[in-house]
Amino acid sequence: MTVAKMFDRQTELPNRDQLETDLELKGLQDREVGQLSGGELQRFAIAIASVRNADIYMFDEPSSYLDIRQRLAAARVIRGLVTATNYVVVVEHDLATLDYLSDFICVLYGVPGIYGVVTMPYSVREGINIFLDGMIPTENLRFREESLTFKISENADELQAVHTQAYHYPAMTKTLGGFKLQVEPGDFADSEIIVLLGENGMGKTTLVQLLGGKLEPDDPKDKVEMRVSMKPQTSERSVWGGAHRSVSPKFPGTVRMLLIKRIKSMFMHPQFNSDVLKPMNLEGIMDQDVQTLSGGELQRVAICLVLGVPADVLLIDEPSAYLDSEQRIHASKVIKKFVMSSKRTAFIVEHDFIMATYLADRVIVFEGQPAVSSTARTPEGLLTGMNKFLRSLDITFRRDPTNYRPRINKMESLKDKEQKQSGSYFFVDTD
Template sequence: MRLAVVHRDRCHSKKCGNECIIYCPRVRTGDETVVIGEDGKAEISEELCVGCGICIKKCPFGAIDIITLPVELDNPTHRYGKNGFALYGLPIPVEGKVSGILGPNGIGKSTSVAILSGQLKPNLGEEEEIEGTWDRILKQYAGTELFDYIKAVAERGVKVAVKPQYIDGIPKVFQGRVEDLLRRTDETGRLDHYIRELSLSSILNKNIDTLSGGELQRVAFAACLSREADFYFLDEITPFLDIYQRMATARMIRELAAIRPIMIVEHDLAILDLLADTVHVGYGKPAVFGVITRPKGVRVGINQYLEGYLHEENVRFRKNQVVFETRSHMKTIERETLLTIPSMKKTYPGFSLTIEGGDIRKGEVLGLVGANGIGKSTFAKLLAGVEEPDSGSDAVQPGIKVSYKPQYIRAGSDATVEELLRSATRRFDTSYYQHEIIEPLVLEPILQSPADTLSGGELQRVAIALCLSQDADLYILDEPSAHLDVEQRMNAVSVMKHFAEGKEVGILVIDHDMYSIDMLSERLLVFEGEPGSRGAAYGPFRMQDGMNRFLANLGITFRRDKTGRPRINKLGSFLDRDQKSRGEYYYATASDE
């Protein structure tokens, strides 16, 4: 089967020479393989198309994708009209289990949830809506594990509680106090338990529109779990949450999973590994087509995803596998000091931060870890010159230029992505910039998109590119992994490492994703103290020493499996107790699992 997709937001027939029509070999023979529809967008006949790919290369806006699918994928679950996105397969909610979906953004996860919740009737790939044809849909799923669930949706509907991916829309639909919002959603009587576990008591009287990203994330999570539902769907629970808060949310999800099916989409692999019982891998081409596999064991599913090869399906969906270097943190690399971090203090009403000092070296990525509200972002602002210390010398020596990407990013402009990047650097047209920044961050498809129309993940990738586009000696990126899928996180890690080493500059990264920190950092700065009251920075340490100190405070241990992938040990398990007794919180030798 051949799939032809026209990205309607990128197709501008009045701004181009209709190259998709002019250069199509079938059109030249007299067939109407490509035409311009009544809405001014290209329409491609999948029956007539021969898949030559000329229109893909000739389209000046990159608005066309043509994919030849394997024969097994001849029956879509749902398709968004002619030349629209096609979804194949569905994840399976299981009573008493946490099911995970692992895959890139734009692969059909939200469409799956809309179908499972009864908000969207699957059209089985037909262009016309198949209203009133539940019998046909049920026949399609007869004999499958999904039949009983789909039948329940058809007969009586299924009540679903959803925690959305992008939480910044919540203040637009609700104005008022946090407590008022939460009390309205409390249908299970467990709200007070969630308030306690998520440390929400101190913000109950705050207005929703004054909350930070981390506070809003916890409120959205509590509101979702407080609803009475047949099926819970949680789309990205970790952005802006520190590792302490991530572990707390994991505990509450496991509690609820004992009585209700829960499905999560999560790009923090350490948390997904800890939480999920099974994993559905999503693969395909974002915004073109997506395939949701049958459930796999969580360890097997994650490892196959990182490998880029699905063994049971015999499908390779990525050229290169993600490799964790088990000995990378044991290396000692001699590097020249870029700048010395002076001892300094910063005090706000009710909060104080103390910096012991240290250094940042040329060509290295220095990781920062610690709880939210402990001073990491304040430290970044001190180095960036956004804030000034109360005592001690200037944070950065004269002559050192700093480029800073803040934690919370907003578009604030209707300029296109290309216009923003060109205004930030003169190197935009160089092969280095295209190969080292544009291509790995996958910015080519959105170069002509206005910044204020971008999704959270797209905006994050643009913000990383803008930060690295500046001419500077030190680059500071605050939570660059937020809203990025696993693939995009790996790409961002690669971009930052290559940039630091290739340019002989220093990069400082604040992040709560342990996989990103593990792959990215050469040394570690550890923040300790009492969140919201006082914080102190210690280090920089070698990764082994810094992570041991950080994880000891957290009370969790990591191991590596035989692939080298770090995994959180179950609390109280033999490995957890054994590593703690030896003081090895950070990655004991690879196990044989």
């Protein structure tokens, strides 16, 4: 069935045309629903739910597969459904998007698969901060041992002091059908995380594959030769190291057997166990068959595998995919700590803005037209890079004074107007 026919069947409200514009679905009307990509299908599913006349609208992880611009467009669509006679319930793991679209927050805590507790509704800021702090002050109850803050504590001099080796890659181009990526020359150092910022279809994954040697540039002389460990977007088709060995959820064995086969020396290392395997919570699934793992479990295993392969450079594509908010916190802390302690470099593609901000030492900004042509700029500082990226999206962020997490300003709000006027799209200081 085509997108247009499905819309015809489901439409009950007069908002279809506006939804197709806001969610970029007008060019997909003649496509079969089964042929849509993950991001296209997600936007289509949001639209289908939104054209129904309902008392309660429920959205489960609407940000999945969407870039930051698409996430905010989806959030505006969802907020637009609220009237005096209905309400909307959203389950969302991207805290920046949740902050932007919510009026109230309920925090869920407990032990996965055993029990869960839902708190009373809090204001948006208070609810998210309670979740990040791991403490419910009204009940004097702590449900997580550690709190997470997002303060940028390292300055350039401190970061430079820990670097012992520098790497360079040349200017290069890559043409894929009707799409062309131009890569400006860049450099990076060990103990550094570089986050790739850009909309879907801008070639972020292509750059990761070029740096990993999985793709050759248009000019073979520009090929990069580095010892790399790579985790692609879909862990079902993961490639580890230069040997291009595939890891599939059909692996005939347990998680323990997979880890021993791929990263035996690191798996047996006490430091890797305490710094990576334990905080990634793999103990409970060690003896499960790989082919029975859920998407989140498979993602956690994939992150441990990419960190365990001997390499100078880690290339990690969307580490937050399939993970809940709690797991994203643990994954980001594990990756950052491991990169610093092992003196490796990580290139990371990440659409969860809070996770990207927490991880990044520097950023590469992608500019251009999605699916047509784009340019990957040379790596630059977090603040200037984020500011440039957010300016291109016409979005401003401020920081929470409690834990310094990035918060999206409501469009046309006083804070939004003030920051745009001053040119500070990514605001570092507290409120």
